[in-house]
Amino acid sequence: xxxxxxxxxYLIKTRGQQVTLSCSPISGHRSVSWYQQTPGQGxxxxxxxxxxxxxxxxxxxxxxxxxxxxxxxxxxxxxxxELGDSALYLCASSPLPRKGGYTFGSGTRLTVV
Amino acid sequence: xxxxxxxxxxxxVQEAETVTLSCTYDTSESDYxxxxxxxxxxxxxxxxxxxxxxxxxNATENRFSVNFQKAAKSFSLKISDSQxxxxxxxxxxRSNSGGSNYKLTFGKGTxxxxxx
Numbered sequence: 001x002x003x004x005x006x007x008x009x010y011l012i013k014t015r016g017q018q019v020t021l022s023c024s025p026i027s028g029h030r031s032v033s034w035y036q037q038t039p040g041q042g043x044x045x046x047x048x049x050x051x052x053x054x055x056x057x058x059x060x061x062x063x064x065x066x067x068x069x070x071x072x073x074x075x076x077x078x079x080x081x082e083l084g085d086s087a088l089y090l091c092a093s094s095p096l097p098r099k100g101g102y103t104f105g106s107g108t109r110l111t112v113v
Numbered sequence: 114x115x116x117x118x119x120x121x122x123x124x125x126v127q128e129a130e131t132v133t134l135s136c137t138y139d140t141s142e143s144d145y146x147x148x149x150x151x152x153x154x155x156x157x158x159x160x161x162x163x164x165x166x167x168x169x170x171n172a173t174e175n176r177f178s179v180n181f182q183k184a185a186k187s188f189s190l191k192i193s194d195s196q197x198x199x200x201x202x203x204x205x206x207r208s209n210s211g212g213s214n215y216k217l218t219f220g221k222g223t224x225x226x227x228x229x
Contacts, residue, residue, distance in 0.1 A: 033216065043204065043219035056216055088156060097215050101148055101208070104158035 002027065004093050004105035012111045018079040021108045025072050025093030032074040033102060034066060037088040046089075049074055050097045081112045117207050119220035126195045127228050133180075134190045134223045136205030143167075146208040147181065148217070149190045153201040161203070164188065192225075200227040 034046040045058040049068035066076040092102035126132035
């Protein structure tokens, strides 16, 4: 059974650009969550999607957005990139939104220069 | 803010020895999950063990076990017979359940080194 797949693995963007990251959950998983990991702030919740609907959003500016498709694949978008957006972005999936935990992907390392 | 605290930024252990990683948390909820995740250099967060708050029995997974003290809001991870492959960053996390919305709140992590 394939795990959570995130693409690309690495990305370098220039300040002011926008970026789209992709996450394919485990087959049959319908809930997808996104987290940002930085050395200073640690792991922070971005948002969660279930059945193509955003169910929960963390404390991030509106430049951070996402969506989920009918096949449960999810994308997150960051517009007008800032240097501080450089981070590891992790996606996690679960069969249903639940307290029981999620399976994480290996992340996308975004560097903003 | 409801937080998760890992007071040990770094720990080291000799191969085959036992090590305990500490975690305390804050919550106003009665029903939640606690987790320990491992993040090796490959970056993937790997679930090590999970504990349901309403279960008094401590969870165990092979060489990994927890000491869950609900009243004290403490959730430590014990690794027995440490192996070189256990070297990684370990994160303690708690689930939030504001209504039907779930998310994980993580501690800052403990970097575990295993010495041969």
